[in-house]
Amino acid sequence: MRSVEVHDVTKRYRIGDRWGGTVRDALSLRRSRDPRWFWALNGVSFAAEEGEVVGILGRNGAGKTTVLKILARITEPTAGAARMRGRVGSLLEVGTGFHPELSGRDNVFLNGAILGMKRSQIRERFDDIVEFAGVERFIDTPVKRYSSGMYLRLAFAVAAHVEPDIVAVDEVLAVGDAEFQRRCLGKMSEFAREGRTVFFVSHDLGAIAQMCERAIWLDAGRVRHDGPAARSIELYVAERSREVPQVEFPRDEAKEVQLLSVGLTDEDGAQVDAPIRDRPFAIRVRFLVRRDVGGVDVGVSLMTRNGTRVLEESWSDRSQGVAPAEGTGVFDVSMLVPPVLAANDYAVGVSIASPYQRFVDEEVLTFQLWPRPDDRRELSDRSRLVQPEVGWRLESRAPVEPVEGQPPSQ
Numbered sequence: 001m002r003s004v005e006v007h008d009v010t011k012r013y014r015i016g017d018r019w020g021g022t023v024r025d026a027l028s029l030r031r032s033r034d035p036r037w038f039w040a041l042n043g044v045s046f047a048a049e050e051g052e053v054v055g056i057l058g059r060n061g062a063g064k065t066t067v068l069k070i071l072a073r074i075t076e077p078t079a080g081a082a083r084m085r086g087r088v089g090s091l092l093e094v095g096t097g098f099h100p101e102l103s104g105r106d107n108v109f110l111n112g113a114i115l116g117m118k119r120s121q122i123r124e125r126f127d128d129i130v131e132f133a134g135v136e137r138f139i140d141t142p143v144k145r146y147s148s149g150m151y152l153r154l155a156f157a158v159a160a161h162v163e164p165d166i167v168a169v170d171e172v173l174a175v176g177d178a179e180f181q182r183r184c185l186g187k188m189s190e191f192a193r194e195g196r197t198v199f200f201v202s203h204d205l206g207a208i209a210q211m212c213e214r215a216i217w218l219d220a221g222r223v224r225h226d227g228p229a230a231r232s233i234e235l236y237v238a239e240r241s242r243e244v245p246q247v248e249f250p251r252d253e254a255k256e257v258q259l260l261s262v263g264l265t266d267e268d269g270a271q272v273d274a275p276i277r278d279r280p281f282a283i284r285v286r287f288l289v290r291r292d293v294g295g296v297d298v299g300v301s302l303m304t305r306n307g308t309r310v311l312e313e314s315w316s317d318r319s320q321g322v323a324p325a326e327g328t329g330v331f332d333v334s335m336l337v338p339p340v341l342a343a344n345d346y347a348v349g350v351s352i353a354s355p356y357q358r359f360v361d362e363e364v365l366t367f368q369l370w371p372r373p374d375d376r377r378e379l380s381d382r383s384r385l386v387q388p389e390v391g392w393r394l395e396s397r398a399p400v401e402p403v404e405g406q407p408p409s410q
Helices: 023-031 064-071 104-114 119-133 148-160 178-193 205-211 229-242
Strands: 002-014 037-049 053-057 079-084 088-091 166-170 197-201 214-219 222-228 257-265 281-289 297-304 309-316 329-337 344-353 358-369
Touching: 002 064, 002 197, 037 064, 037 079, 037 197, 037 222, 053 064, 053 178, 053 205, 053 229, 064 079, 064 088, 064 166, 064 197, 088 148, 104 119, 104 148, 119 148, 148 178, 166 178, 178 197, 178 205, 197 205, 205 229, 214 229, 222 229, 257 344, 257 358, 281 297, 281 344, 297 329, 309 329
Parallel strands: 053 197, 053 214, 088 166, 166 197
Antiparallel strands: 002 037, 002 079, 214 222, 257 281, 281 329, 297 309, 297 344, 344 358
16 A cells, blocks of 8 residues: 655745745745745655655755655645655654753653654653663763764654654764664664655665665656666766766966866776776876976875775876976876775875975865665675675585484484
8 A cells, every 4th residue: 555645746945044025025936937946846756655665865955855854744845745644753853852951861751742752652662762772871861961872872762663654764874883873774674564664865875775675866856766776776876977076276387286186087097976886996186297396206095984094005206217307297197996995985185295395285085985786785884994895605514513412413
């Protein structure tokens, strides 16, 4: 049975904080195509069955959160219809409704009431909520003294125990440690097994591939693809790959050595935006040397979003046989990265120096290394730095020797 039906939904917002004219002016502007109106959704249609887990993916501003807000009845569509059969619970802004001066215990009852639970229901589920959050020792401590992880675990635990028929989840994996993320995914899997419908928004394509059989790709407020999750992810990554973001730097005639551009390419030199973790890619650095400075060293480093340096290599024109007479001009240097890194967000750092001085030393580019479209293995532990392909082989298996005095197993 269908639990959700969305038909030709449009949602638009006026750009700006408030309208200072008359009601007639506001109504006239609403009917117009004035550029001050932003179309967050434009003709979106889809349906979902009971027990289905549907991923929603797309870049920032694609309309993902707006869809969830309409499903959660937080906002109404400008046009079209969204019909939900059953109680809707949302995990859009985890922790909304917590009071920092109140204890964890008081906040469980306060937040549960905000989310629609009766006091008797909260009391019945209180122990499960606290156990899930793992804050038993601190449940009577004011939440302002909680760490961010404890706060988020408790907030998620309350929201997850509302037991709705339809669940709308927005980026709960963007925060918290690996254990917290596993609990979130486990709870959403439990929702599906119980016949609840789950809509899961995440930029983590690996999580969508693991959690969802189906995914909806939104782009500029429209549905670009609705089908098997692996196919939606594949199309989305392919679309991102056709974009060519490259950091360009303006020329400065006063500089002896300067960085011109940094970008990503495939192993054949073609520019890419969305490298996939099991394929090699290269970081290409273009720089200009206006006069011979006695040699140039180029360093390239890769860091995770947590600041962990996972790769650092250098190139020197002296080691590459560039003659002094050829020590000026525009240079293109590429560093090929083998397919060993885990899917993650990375920052590229570049340094350019001569034997006597340093000209460039900065973080210049960020990018995301995507998982494979069919990657359905366990969600990547954020502490994992590398993810090479490995193989297992069972060498031998010896029979178990029976213990003296016991008959052998049948």
